[in-house]
Amino acid sequence: MEFFLISLLNGVTYGLLLFMLSSGLTLIFSMMGILNFAHASFYMLGAYFAYQISAYVGFWPALIVAPLTVGVIGALVERYGLRRAHHYGHVAELLFTFGLAFLIEEIVHLIWGKAAVDYRVPGSLEGTLFTLFSTSFPIYKGFMMLVSVGMLLALYGLLTRTRIGLIIQAALSRPDMVEALGHNVPRIFMLVFGGGAALAGLAGVIGGNAFVTEPGMAAAVGSIVFVVVVVGGLGSLAGAFVASLLIGIIQTFAVAIDFSVTDMAAALGIDLAGGSNLARLSISQLAPVLPYLLMVAILIFRPRGLMGARES
Numbered sequence: 001m002e003f004f005l006i007s008l009l010n011g012v013t014y015g016l017l018l019f020m021l022s023s024g025l026t027l028i029f030s031m032m033g034i035l036n037f038a039h040a041s042f043y044m045l046g047a048y049f050a051y052q053i054s055a056y057v058g059f060w061p062a063l064i065v066a067p068l069t070v071g072v073i074g075a076l077v078e079r080y081g082l083r084r085a086h087h088y089g090h091v092a093e094l095l096f097t098f099g100l101a102f103l104i105e106e107i108v109h110l111i112w113g114k115a116a117v118d119y120r121v122p123g124s125l126e127g128t129l130f131t132l133f134s135t136s137f138p139i140y141k142g143f144m145m146l147v148s149v150g151m152l153l154a155l156y157g158l159l160t161r162t163r164i165g166l167i168i169q170a171a172l173s174r175p176d177m178v179e180a181l182g183h184n185v186p187r188i189f190m191l192v193f194g195g196g197a198a199l200a201g202l203a204g205v206i207g208g209n210a211f212v213t214e215p216g217m218a219a220a221v222g223s224i225v226f227v228v229v230v231v232g233g234l235g236s237l238a239g240a241f242v243a244s245l246l247i248g249i250i251q252t253f254a255v256a257i258d259f260s261v262t263d264m265a266a267a268l269g270i271d272l273a274g275g276s277n278l279a280r281l282s283i284s285q286l287a288p289v290l291p292y293l294l295m296v297a298i299l300i301f302r303p304r305g306l307m308g309a310r311e312s
Contacts, residue, residue: 001133002132002133002134002135003256005132005133006132006135006137007249007252007253007256008249008252009132009137009141010141010252010256011245011248011249011250011251011252011253012145012245012248012249013141013144013145013248014248014251014252015244015245015246015247015248015249016144016145016148016149016152016244016245016248017144017148017203017206017207017210017248018221018224018225018228018244018247018248019148019152019228019240019241019244019245020147020148020151020199020200020202020203020206021039021040021043021199021200021203021207021221021225022225022228022229022232022240022243022244023151023152023155023196023199023237023240023241024039024042024195024196024197024198024199024200025039025196025200025225025226025229026229026232026234026235026236026237026239026240027192027195027196027199027237028192028193028196029229029234029235030234030235030236030237031168031171031188031189031192032189032192032193033090034082034090034093034097035094035097035226035229036097036193036196037094037097037098037100037101037222038077038097038098038100038101038104039097039196039197039200039222039225040101040200040218040219040221040222040225041100041101041104041105041218041222042070042073042074042104042197042200042201042204043200043201043203043204043207043217043218043221044104044105044108044204044213044215044217044218045070045073045104045108045201045204046066046067046070046200046201046202046203046204046205046208047119047204047205047207047208047209047213047217048108048111048112048117048204048208048213049062049065049066049069049070049201049204049205050062050063050066050119050204050205050208050209051112051117051118051119051208051209051213053065053066054119054122058122059122059124059125060122062205063202063205063206066201066202066204066205067198067199067201067202067205068198069201070197070198070200070201070204071194071195071197071198071201072194073197074193074194074195074196074197074198075190075191075193075194075197077100077193077197078189078190078193078194079190081096081100082096082097082193083186083189083190101218101222104218105215105218108215109215112215114214114215115214116212116213116214117213117214119208119209119213120209121140121209121210122209125139125140125143126138126139126140127139129141129142140209140210141210143206144206144207144210147202147206148206151199151202152241155199155237159237167183167188168188168192171183171185171188171189223292224247224291227243227247227291227292227294227295228240228243228244228247229243230295230298230299230305231243231246231247231291231294231295231298231305231306232244232305232306232307232308233304233305233306233307233308234304234305234308235308236305236306236307236308238307239305239306239307239308242306242307243305243306246294247291247294250290250291250294251287251288251290251291254284254286254287254290255284255287256284257284
């Protein structure tokens with residue numbers, strides 16, 4: 001029971017962080033039809049900006065300033081780069097964001113170097129939040145969950161309970177009509193792209209010190225983010241939320257389970273050759289592959305994703 005509950009809590013924590021990162025990409029795709037290959041790079045920028053700001057004024061100002069700074073950079077990228085590439089079609093957009101990801105990584109190398117930086121959990125959030133049986137649950141993981149849920153509720157409230165949210169939703173499906181009513185649709189697109197980048201930056205702020213802040217962190221999570229978006233359904237925030245929790249829990253349990261493939265096969269009545277490489281693998285070694293297997297299965301049996309809109 002202890003193993004199950006602790007693994008479940010860790011999986012939910014990781015899943016909520018994935019949702020915070022993938023929600024911005026989902027929002028951008030649902031409005032603009034752009035799969036932003038540089039989205040995880042904004043996550044990396046959020047972590048590095050928070051590290052630099054924390055060194056001068058502390059973690060709490062960095063929690064606010066770093067995502068806002070990343071959001072402004074995202075808005076400028078859309079206004080002066082992506083908007084121009086948009087006129088040449090989706091291939092140009094993909095190539096632009098693909099190149100942008102490499103550019104941001106090289107800038108990080110030039111400024112902060114190629115080694116990991118010492119971005120730590122703030123002292124006020126160190127310690128144990130509660131003890132479950134004999135296992136301690138850290139305060140910072142509880143804080144990560146609180147920020148993620150707060151972001152989810154704020155995003156839901158913004159999109160469904162405010163005038164600007166209604167305008168954004170209308171621009172998703174009827175941009176011509178929204179523009180005819182006097183709203184500046186390109187500006188809305190710029191703000192949405194900047195907001196999506198800010199959400200990725202916020203994920204970087206709270207995830208960078210929980211894991212490792214280094215130049216390869218964008219590549220480490222970038223592919224997982226696209227898996228979440230595909231599994232949940234392209235353009236579906238609710239789908240991204242469900243897929244994030246599902247992938248977070250699956251990976252956490254897979255890492256924690258200390259079973260070999262041979263043991264699993266024996267439990268299923270399958271006899272594997274003892275000398276094969278497959279027989280020597282453990283479930284934890286297969287954990288990084290599981291999200292991609294899930295994505296392949298979704299694409300085969302439900303191409304629109306768990307909660308994606310049915311294509312007409």
